[in-house]
Amino acid sequence: MKPSIPSLISTALLLGSAPFTCAERLLKSTSLNPCQTNNNFSATLFDVTFTPQNRSLAFDVVGVSSITGNVTIELIVLAYGLNVYKTTINPCDSDDFQGLCPMNEGQINLNSNADIPASSLKQVPGITYTVPDLDAKVQVYFNQTSTGTSAACVEAELSNGKTVDQKGVAWTIAVISGLALVASAITSGLGHSNTAAHVAANAMALFGYFQAQAFIGMTAVSLPPIVASWTQNFQWSMGIIRxxxxxxxxxxxxxxxGGTPSTILSNLSSSSVRVEKRSMQVVEGLMKRAISQLHNMAINKRSNAGSDQTDSSTQVIVKGIKRVGFRASIEPTNIFLTGYIFFLIFVIFVVLGVVIFKFVCEGLTKAGKMKGEKFQDFRNGWTTVLKGILFRIVLIGYPQMIVLCFWEFTQKDSGAEVVLAVFTIFPMLAILGWASSKVIRLARRSIAMHKNPAYILYSDPVSLNKWGFLYVQFKATAYYFIVPFLIYILVKxxxxxxxxxxxxAQAVALVVIEAVWxxxxxxxxxxxxxxTNAFNIAICVVNFLSAIFLLVFSEVFGQPGIVTGVMGVIFFIYNAAFATILLVIVLVASGIAIFSKNPESRYQPMRDDRGSFIKSQSQLTTELDALGATARGESKHGFHTTKSGARIEDDDDSWSGSGGSSDRTPQVTQSQTAYTGAGGFGHAGNDGGARHLPPYDRTGSMTSSQGRFRQQGASPWQRGAGYE
Structure with missing residues (x-):
């Protein structure tokens, strides 16, 4: 007996990754695509399903042919770019293909449910039915019997219904990322600033890694099926949600x-959509009823007998951002507005969440169900906190809007959408640029006055709540690093x-950008x-490795198909493992931050001694504490504002009570003089007499131990900040 199509197709599936569980084993193909020019056969319907449980092959093919005479069918089975099987079938010798012996011009209908012999099933490995996102296909050549030349070539992509593109995975990742951000906010409100900074830094780094994975999926490179599916799980981070x-x-x-919406999704019954995979010759049809146009542009214009359906069909090739939108069932012209709307929804929900949380805290406090000191800083200055949160949202949405807005400039879906893009991305760039310059000015002022950037950056709660999102994840001496980060995201x-x-071009650029970063x-x-450095360096290493893989996927090296196919599986494996590890780390850290009685014990104090300057650090008893209190303007009665209302974060240089003084010289109290003398900061630091004043502890007594600590040399602030 001649080999049947399902047995040949099944032989292709020899490679794969770890098996996925499945309810029903099957192999199917729902698209028929061209694999050569000058074809003389096209299919308006192609639906083939092989079910091994009952050994049945159900196929329904409707096509249009301009081939006449007897032909032989040559089948080539490819798996991950590797030619694994080849055979020739004579339709005149097979009962299943009597409609092709001989072939005539006009419409061809093949509809059957054939039984497959048990001997053929033994050739199919069990992993065939479980490996996700198969990279396998069957090419069929129609060769003229008389001349041996190929009159047409079509190829069928194979699928077992398993994919790593799972909505459950995407939503789980999104929820964990959101919970980490919420955990950091709650921990900060409870006064655990060190823990909150660590959780927030890791959560932001994790979110950035997810967006980097989404960037890979948005490139115009023809990706292996498993890579395209894996990166689709992270497109929610770019607002691509249907x-x-x-x-x-x-x-x-x-x-x-005034725009014209695209109609690709609504016209799947009359147009063929080709989604780029591994190369221009390897494409995946993602619809059940599609027309594969087998002629190139020149051949399409030629009139063939009985080819009215073929001439009236259209073919659309989607890649890059359009491929991502198509896989998410979003029209290409709706991609920008979809991402834009979800960004606005995110902003609105966060603002509402903060306002509701404020009223809930006040209600619980008045009802006596929550202690008055809980979230006291948030309740007293919640508007400032809200401003800082809005700035953080701008930073989170920065990569998303950079891609979508600048892409909209190339698409011009409508005049109003272009205007939205202009008035979104440029103000966003201006806001982040101005905020970054603000941080740099504050840090430089702190260095000039106190030889330590952490002094001003962390001493004023208004500055910390507003601009802290730009620098708390960095050490004090790296306050400027937010600028390279913003440039890195912008160029990418x-x-x-x-x-x-x-x-x-995209692949080469990403390799260079990730290497520099x-x-x-x-x-x-x-x-x-x-x-935190190790956490972020690990992410940078994986992003750089992914960029190298992307360069290989672009086939710039001309490597064999098997290399690209196997590297696609490796890409999925190491990224899936790495993402799981990061999620576990962030989830555990978030849980400890929320449920531990003393989460601060898990983290060592920062070397830049920022904790000594942050408000409400009553547990500190070193000489750093009093200087921090003085820097914050605190007295024994608590934090107070200046008479003129001037703050450290204001653009003027005043940070004393006499904000309107012309010389802008800080006021120095007796206790502050002692500290500036001991620590070597401020204007009084050069006064030799002041250096011999002992430090002043919380009770107002001078301790000998603190005096000995002062005489050991340079201030620990200077050593911790990197000035030794």
Whole structure:
């Protein structure tokens, strides 16, 4: 008996990753695509399903042919780019293909449910039915019997219904990321500033890694199936989330503002959508009823007998950002507005959450169900906290809006959407740029006055709540590192958004960008401590490795297909493992921060001694404490504002009670003079007499132990800040 199509197809599935559990084993193909020019056969319907449990092959094929005469069918089975099987079938010798002997011009209908012999099933490895996102296909050549030349070539992509693109995975990742951010906010409100800073830094780094994975999926490189599916799990971080009524709203808005919505998803029954995979010759059809146009542009214009259906069909190739939108069932013209709407929704929900939490805290306090000191800083200055949270949201949405807004400039879906992009991305760049310059000015003022950037950056709660999101994750001497970070994201996002026409250019650019960033982070080690540096360096290493894999996927090296296929599986394995490890680390840290009675004990004090300057650190008893209290303007009665209302974070240089004084000289109290003398900070630091004044503890007594500590040399602030 001649080999049957299912047995040949099944032989292709020889490679794979770890098996996924499945309810029903099957192999299917729902698309038929061209694999050569000058084809003379096209299919308007192609649906083939092989079910091993009952050994049945159900196929339904409707096509249009301009081939006449007897042909032989040559089948080539490819798995992960490797040619694993090849055979030739004579339709005249097979009962299943009598409709092709001989072939005639016009429409061809093949509809059958064939039985597969048990001997053929033994050739199929069990892993075939469970490996996700198979990279396998069958190519079929129709060769003229008389001449041996190929009259047409079509290929069928294979699937077992298993994929790593799972909504459950995407939502789980999103929820854990959100919980980590919430945990850091609650921990900060409870006064555990060190713990909150660590949890927030790790959560932001994790979120950045997810966005980097989404960037990979948005490139115009033809990705292996498993890579395209894996990166699709992270597109929620870019706002690519399908909600039915929002799609209708986006389409309405585009029409109302003069745009023309695309209709790719609504016309799947009359157009063929080719989603780029591993190369221009390896494509995946993602719809059940699609027409594969087998002619190139020149052949399409030629009139063939009985080819009315073929001529009326259209073919659309989607790649890059459009591929991501198509896989999410979002029209290409709705991608920008979808991401924009979800960014606004995120902002609104966060603002509402903060306001509701404020009223809940006040209600519980008045009802006596919550102690008055709980979240006291938040309740007293919640508007300032809200401003800082809004700035943080801008930073979180920065990569998303960089890509979507600049991509919209290339698409011009409608005039109003272009205006939205302009008035979103440029103010966002201005806000982050101004905030970064503000931090740099505060740090430089602190260095000039006190030889330590942490002094001013952490002493004023208004400055810390407003601008802290830009520098708390870094050590004090690396306050400026937010600027390189913003530039890194900007350049990376510009290549993703504006270089959609060349996947190779994007891949090369990402390798260079990630290499430079990895070197910068490894050399400078700008983050707050060793653990946070290790966490971020690990992410940079994985991002750089992913960029190298992306360059290989672009086929710039011309490697064999098997190399690309296997590297696609490796890409999924190491990224899945790494993402799991990061999620566990962040989840455990968040849980400890919320449920531990003393989460601060898990973290060592920062070397820049920022904790000594942060408000409400009553547990500290060293000489650092009194200077921190003085820097904050605290007395024994608590924190107070200046008479003129001037703050450290104001643009003027005053930070004393006489904010309107012309010389802008800080007022120095007796206790502050003692501390500046002991620590070597401020204007009084050069006064030799002041240096011999003993430190002043909380009770007003002078201790000999503190005196000995003072005589040991340079201040620990200077040593911790890197000035030794």
């Amino acid at each position: 909600v039915g009524f929002l799609q209708k709203l986006a389409t309405w808005y585009q029409r109302a503002t 996002g510009l290549f993703i958004a504006c270089a959609q026409g060349s996947g190779v 990895l070197i910068a982070v490894c050399v400078l080690r700008p983050y707050m401590d060793k653990k």
